[in-house]
Amino acid sequence: MRASTRVRGWRRSLAGVACAIPLLAASASAGTTGRLSGRVVDAKNQPLVAVNVAIPAARLGAITDSDGGYTIMNLPAGTYNVRVSLLGYGPKMIQGVDVTSDNTTRLDVSLVEAPVEMKEVVVNAKRPVVNVNLTSNLATVSRAEIQKLPVQELSQLVELQAGVVSQGGDLHFRGGRGGEVQYQVDGVSVNNSFDNKSILHLDRSILQEVQVITGTFDAEYGQAMSGVVNAVLRRGTDQFEWDAESMVGGWMAPRAHGRIDVPRAYPGDVLNFQISASGPTRMPATTYLVNLRRGVNKDWARSMRVFQPTRDLSLTGTKYLRPDGDKEREPLGFSGEWSGVLKLSNRSLKNVELNYQAVPNYINGQRGQWVWHVNPDGMTEQRTISVAHGVDGTWTLGKSSYLNFIARENYFNYRDMKYTDLYDPRYDVAGGAVGSPNYADGANYAGVDLGRFTQTTNALVLKSSYANDLNRKNHLKVGAETQWSVIRFGHPGYLIYTTVDNAQQLVRFQSRPDLPAVSEYQPVMGAAFVQDEIEWEDLHVRAGFRFDFFDARSTLPSDLANPANSIAGAPASVPVPTTVKSTISPRIGVSYPVTKESSLYFAYGHFYQMPALRDIFDNADYSTLKDLQARVSYRVMGNPDIRPERTVQYQFGYKQAITENLGLDVNAFYKDVRDLLGTEFISTYNDAEYARLANTDFGSVIGVTVAVDQRKLGPISLALDYTWQLAQGDASDPRETATRASQGLDARPRQIPFNWDQRHTLNLTTSLAKPDGYSVSSVLRVASGQPYTPSNSLGYGLEDNSGRKPLSWVLDLRGESPLRFSSLAMRGFARVFNVFDTRFFNGSVFGSSGNPYQSSSISDRTALGDPTRFYPPRRIEIGVTMGDAK
Numbered sequence: 001m002r003a004s005t006r007v008r009g010w011r012r013s014l015a016g017v018a019c020a021i022p023l024l025a026a027s028a029s030a031g032t033t034g035r036l037s038g039r040v041v042d043a044k045n046q047p048l049v050a051v052n053v054a055i056p057a058a059r060l061g062a063i064t065d066s067d068g069g070y071t072i073m074n075l076p077a078g079t080y081n082v083r084v085s086l087l088g089y090g091p092k093m094i095q096g097v098d099v100t101s102d103n104t105t106r107l108d109v110s111l112v113e114a115p116v117e118m119k120e121v122v123v124n125a126k127r128p129v130v131n132v133n134l135t136s137n138l139a140t141v142s143r144a145e146i147q148k149l150p151v152q153e154l155s156q157l158v159e160l161q162a163g164v165v166s167q168g169g170d171l172h173f174r175g176g177r178g179g180e181v182q183y184q185v186d187g188v189s190v191n192n193s194f195d196n197k198s199i200l201h202l203d204r205s206i207l208q209e210v211q212v213i214t215g216t217f218d219a220e221y222g223q224a225m226s227g228v229v230n231a232v233l234r235r236g237t238d239q240f241e242w243d244a245e246s247m248v249g250g251w252m253a254p255r256a257h258g259r260i261d262v263p264r265a266y267p268g269d270v271l272n273f274q275i276s277a278s279g280p281t282r283m284p285a286t287t288y289l290v291n292l293r294r295g296v297n298k299d300w301a302r303s304m305r306v307f308q309p310t311r312d313l314s315l316t317g318t319k320y321l322r323p324d325g326d327k328e329r330e331p332l333g334f335s336g337e338w339s340g341v342l343k344l345s346n347r348s349l350k351n352v353e354l355n356y357q358a359v360p361n362y363i364n365g366q367r368g369q370w371v372w373h374v375n376p377d378g379m380t381e382q383r384t385i386s387v388a389h390g391v392d393g394t395w396t397l398g399k400s401s402y403l404n405f406i407a408r409e410n411y412f413n414y415r416d417m418k419y420t421d422l423y424d425p426r427y428d429v430a431g432g433a434v435g436s437p438n439y440a441d442g443a444n445y446a447g448v449d450l451g452r453f454t455q456t457t458n459a460l461v462l463k464s465s466y467a468n469d470l471n472r473k474n475h476l477k478v479g480a481e482t483q484w485s486v487i488r489f490g491h492p493g494y495l496i497y498t499t500v501d502n503a504q505q506l507v508r509f510q511s512r513p514d515l516p517a518v519s520e521y522q523p524v525m526g527a528a529f530v531q532d533e534i535e536w537e538d539l540h541v542r543a544g545f546r547f548d549f550f551d552a553r554s555t556l557p558s559d560l561a562n563p564a565n566s567i568a569g570a571p572a573s574v575p576v577p578t579t580v581k582s583t584i585s586p587r588i589g590v591s592y593p594v595t596k597e598s599s600l601y602f603a604y605g606h607f608y609q610m611p612a613l614r615d616i617f618d619n620a621d622y623s624t625l626k627d628l629q630a631r632v633s634y635r636v637m638g639n640p641d642i643r644p645e646r647t648v649q650y651q652f653g654y655k656q657a658i659t660e661n662l663g664l665d666v667n668a669f670y671k672d673v674r675d676l677l678g679t680e681f682i683s684t685y686n687d688a689e690y691a692r693l694a695n696t697d698f699g700s701v702i703g704v705t706v707a708v709d710q711r712k713l714g715p716i717s718l719a720l721d722y723t724w725q726l727a728q729g730d731a732s733d734p735r736e737t738a739t740r741a742s743q744g745l746d747a748r749p750r751q752i753p754f755n756w757d758q759r760h761t762l763n764l765t766t767s768l769a770k771p772d773g774y775s776v777s778s779v780l781r782v783a784s785g786q787p788y789t790p791s792n793s794l795g796y797g798l799e800d801n802s803g804r805k806p807l808s809w810v811l812d813l814r815g816e817s818p819l820r821f822s823s824l825a826m827r828g829f830a831r832v833f834n835v836f837d838t839r840f841f842n843g844s845v846f847g848s849s850g851n852p853y854q855s856s857s858i859s860d861r862t863a864l865g866d867p868t869r870f871y872p873p874r875r876i877e878i879g880v881t882m883g884d885a886k
Contacts (some may be wrong), residue, residue: 135589243883333368406809
């Protein structure tokens, strides 16, 4: 479906308006604020009335009621000092109170009677080792905790959470397929509906708090079946603050360790520089935050420029190859990134906060492929431009209610090609890739990659919510959101060798029936939700309903048995519009505190999500089937009329604060997964068959998670989580059924382990720290083997996913210490990733042997010479941070 010029013009105008009002939007909104609640009593545990509870840094406060209770809502996530005072009682300042997004922090205070004026008592708050009010698995990582971990980006932090498994570059939450996670920034989705992945790379320097939900989640969150990641960004400050970081690192592998062509030392391959500043502007009641980051990451595997892409191929046979390259060794691939944040916040209007934020990313790089290691200039280059920006405002209606509105544009542009211009003459000079099995195990020694792909998503997201504390024990929230998207993807022209005048020539095609041009689609999705949080006697209940709708705004043939309307004598088939899909999702979570230090909890919910629009729109032109005659086409057709995928989750758990600093959380979960994207075969009137996507796949996941959190044991603290799970279904990929059928294998549904079925996962994080001094932290990850399909010596596969890869583990370290030689607040740090130079961590193995080092199949000869199949070697980084920001 093509976009009209008027619609595109309207979108440009809207983006222009958003950019023109930089005094608006991004903090006090869904996903960025929490609540502080509790009671104030005297020494006899009697309630105190009219006590002033104030948070000076946030300019918020409350007065206690007749029961001594108070609630401060719409409080931005962070760490605060809380001042409690009442005439006739000694004032008290509680320092370091943590407030997390979309949750209630409990703070009960006892005041001592004082007829005469007393000096204020200062108390350091401690976050409870377990939150007995939570009804699901929510991991909240504060900025202080993030800074101590050996991680650089958000994705590395998410991978450390219980129930998260990495496989093939995707993160799988509790056994779900990749792309089943909702990524949010300050409470608003930044997912690209093209592939259901985040459009942003977020550096740790801009994160205030990260929440990772791996179990059930509230009705406020949609378009996700397995989990939610909400990144809360830092805010502007009332006084000027700044901080900076500079880091350099490289790969250090003193031994070959079974790898091929492993570097011994390449310092400078990893670089990271960032600077942040925040404070007041010259405009009234307006603060800012600005961050700029430059990152460089080069592959550890090295190529050697033995050949140039352009060469005379008139001589045949590898013995005539004459190397014409400069023999320079360089990284096989690389990535260079510019990113940053701009936030402006204005409070000049009474009871109103207006904000604007922009988070841009620019990434340019080359995805290393070993087949090009002797001719690295033949690989395509990738470029990504993305930005999430917009405005929001929060209107505080009273002490117990507020209203907010968010308008955000999520823009993403990606291209993957060697030369931008289809008619670039360098394509003709170089030609396509040329290789020989008799040279370097089939490496491409001439030509360039002729592939060309581009993808653009421009989405407008509007979201509004209303929150009201109906009373101190009942918090109601209602809201709605909608998203209009313009999605373009495809191949911007083709280069294909074609016989012209009895000679092979490289011919350009903008498009032809079997080679479609870049296509454009304009789907619309929206939702409304009601969420209520209730404290009823000893029960804590979170319950809600969510309504979602999706309109693909596309067409399909009216008669799938005559898909191209080309079968003589068959009923006519005409394009008909796709139908609007709608779902209702009930969700409930209950927590029952057995004691003040322990609770039982249960959660249940329905979760719906549209598959990646890339899959349903790709190859959806059924006119290409006009010549299908009495045979089977295994090329899978798209289907814009797909229903949402569905997961029903159950969870039951127990939490216990064993001591003040030692907590235990044990939970069991089950997921029933239905209507997953799969493949069905359609029969036509002329006895032919073709494959198309449909809601045919299914699966189930059962598991147990045990988490132990030891906050402090002298200078040592640790966190341990272990997950056992069984994730299985009929297919790991939507097109797997068609692939099996094309190979003559049994394509009927059966239950097998998913590719990412990691039965045992253990994460251990330890920290050794001295206040205002040194700190050392480590992260140990242990994983049992994921499935693989065994094969015989001839390369023929046996039963799918019936084998298991070896157990693997990896250790990362980080150390930090103050630097005393400067008047600046400086700290030096060092990080070591893969300390013991682990060669294998749930990567690929050979089907004939079950390990990554040897194979008895001749067909694996090329793969045996590919070092990129191994886990990256040891990486050492050193750096320094400075500044005065807390």
